Amino acid sequence: MPDAHWSAPHADAPVSASVSLPGSKSVTNRALVLAALADGPCVVRRALRSRDADLMAGALRALGATLTASAETASSVDYTVTPGPIRGGARIDAGLAGTVMRFVPPVAALADGPVAFDGDPHARKRPMGPILDALRALGARVDGDALPFTVHGPLTGGEVTVDASASSQFVSGLLLTAARFEKGVAVRHAGPPVPSQPHIQMTVHMLRTAGVRVDDHEPDVWRVEPGPIAAREWVVEPDLSNAAPFLAAALVTGGTVTVPGWPLETTQPGDTLRDLLARMGGDVRLESASGGVADLVVSGTGEIAGIDADLREVGELTPTVAALAALAGTPSRLRGIAHLRGHETNRLAALVTEINRLGGDAEETADGLVVRPRPLRGGLFHSYDDHRMATAGAVIGLAVPGVEVENIATTGKTLPEFADMWAAMLGDR
Ligand SMILES: O=C(O)C1=C[C@@H](OP(=O)(O)O)[C@@H](O)[C@H](O)C1
Numbered sequence: 067m068p069d070a071h072w073s074a075p076h077a078d079a080p081v082s083a084s085v086s087l088p089g090s091k092s093v094t095n096r097a098l099v100l101a102a103l104a105d106g107p108c109v110v111r112r113a114l115r116s117r118d119a120d121l122m123a124g125a126l127r128a129l130g131a132t133l134t135a136s137a138e139t140a141s142s143v144d145y146t147v148t149p150g151p152i153r154g155g156a157r158i159d160a161g162l163a164g165t166v167m168r169f170v171p172p173v174a175a176l177a178d179g180p181v182a183f184d185g186d187p188h189a190r191k192r193p194m195g196p197i198l199d200a201l202r203a204l205g206a207r208v209d210g211d212a213l214p215f216t217v218h219g220p221l222t223g224g225e226v227t228v229d230a231s232a233s234s235q236f237v238s239g240l241l242l243t244a245a246r247f248e249k250g251v252a253v254r255h256a257g258p259p260v261p262s263q264p265h266i267q268m269t270v271h272m273l274r275t276a277g278v279r280v281d282d283h284e285p286d287v288w289r290v291e292p293g294p295i296a297a298r299e300w301v302v303e304p305d306l307s308n309a310a311p312f313l314a315a316a317l318v319t320g321g322t323v324t325v326p327g328w329p330l331e332t333t334q335p336g337d338t339l340r341d342l343l344a345r346m347g348g349d350v351r352l353e354s355a356s357g358g359v360a361d362l363v364v365s366g367t368g369e370i371a372g373i374d375a376d377l378r379e380v381g382e383l384t385p386t387v388a389a390l391a392a393l394a395g396t397p398s399r400l401r402g403i404a405h406l407r408g409h410e411t412n413r414l415a416a417l418v419t420e421i422n423r424l425g426g427d428a429e430e431t432a433d434g435l436v437v438r439p440r441p442l443r444g445g446l447f448h449s450y451d452d453h454r455m456a457t458a459g460a461v462i463g464l465a466v467p468g469v470e471v472e473n474i475a476t477t478g479k480t481l482p483e484f485a486d487m488w489a490a491m492l493g494d495r
């Protein structure tokens with residue numbers, strides 16, 4: 067049953083709030099994979115609880131790992147993960163989660179029997195061909211070129227060339243499991259530039275933290291030596307990309323939003339918000355640094371500046387940046403994000419349609435968006451089952467009375483408590 071539309075709260079005064087974010091989807095789902103493949107039991111602390119993270123936990127359980135939950139809240143959990151032999155015969159539901167559909171098939175290729183994958187209707191449209199071809203080239207048999215597909219392992223590993231221009235997750239997926247392949251892997255990218263490089267750096271960093279030898283000195287080539295993945299304790303950072311709509315609220319309302327626990331060193335692309343929000347007119351400060359984290363404090367004036375930005379590295383921030391651009395006083399051009407057409411929905415088309423439906427002036431380009439200032443009016447903002455479209459609608463609704471967001475529950479993909487957190491942020495005034 068689709069949810070009733072959510073009336074996006076309109077902010078009639080500057081927001082002043084502190085917002086604590088639950089764990090990063092990207093770190094959680096990497097840590098769970100590495101824990102399930104490790105040489106002993108691991109603890110993953112402050113793991114995200116959300117649809118994508120729960121689907122990953124379910125997938126790894128289906129493949130033979132034991133995950134025991136403790137310290138559980140609505141959006142956070144500590145898992146003790148005990149690896150088991152990877153078993154065939156499983157059916158994996160990837161939902162709409164890129165991390166599940168791209169990170170789990172290489173794990174499944176370690177099994178001695180078939181593993182079947184499927185997902186949401188739109189997930190069947192998300193690009194999968196290059197990673198499935200790579201698994202074939204490395205020795206597995208795969209029936210299908212997109213969801214649904216079945217992986218028949220085992221594979222031996224070795225060298226493979228992949229066009230990862232549609233998703234960095236093709237590279238991350240192969241690397242995460244590669245140490246467990248008999249020959250390891252050498253992945254070479256050939257094609258237009260790979261997006262979301264920080265996410266590949268996150269993969270490489272976490273592999274090295276688990277004692278895996280990774281050579282990434284040559285651009286677009288990643289080599290992983292075969293060997294054990296060390297059991298260890300993982301502590302998941304807050305999700306900095308999910309901080310985006312909350313920090314944007316400071317710019318929209320001319321208020322101040324603080325996110326505690328901001329890591330001073332991180333591979334999360336959300337860290338780029340510090341630069342992007344400053345360029346859009348925010349005052350951005352890291353305060354009270356201690357123990358490797360600080361409070362990120364963003365204040366706005368109520369005036370938003372348009373931006374010309376290449377978002378290729380940080381594509382998942384686009385919906386929030388586009389929402390701010392729709393409220394800005396000067397035009398914006400967002401570039402380097404053609405691959406967003408293969409995300410949870412075609413995000414370029416969705417943003418243009420929904421901004422223009424509210425009276426705005428947005429246009430698709432070959433590799434991004436142009437958004438020009440034009441007064442917006444209330445109306446229905448469709449979310450296309452895309453968590454970040456839903457939160458973009460919430461950002462616009464702060465400034466534009468009468469915005470209704472369709473299916474706000476879709477934020478549960480990575481932030482199940484979004485609507486309550488949004489209300490609390492506004493209630494804090
Ligand atoms: O590896 C990851 O955790 C992610 C990589 C990126 O994917 P793309 O490279 O497909 O954009 C990003 O957009 C996604 O939200 C998470």
Ligand SMILES: C=C(OP(=O)(O)O)C(=O)O
Nearest residue numbers: 162163164165382409410
């Ligand atoms: C692109 C995204 O997700 P996924 O991991 O499903 O690719 C996203 O969260 O913005």
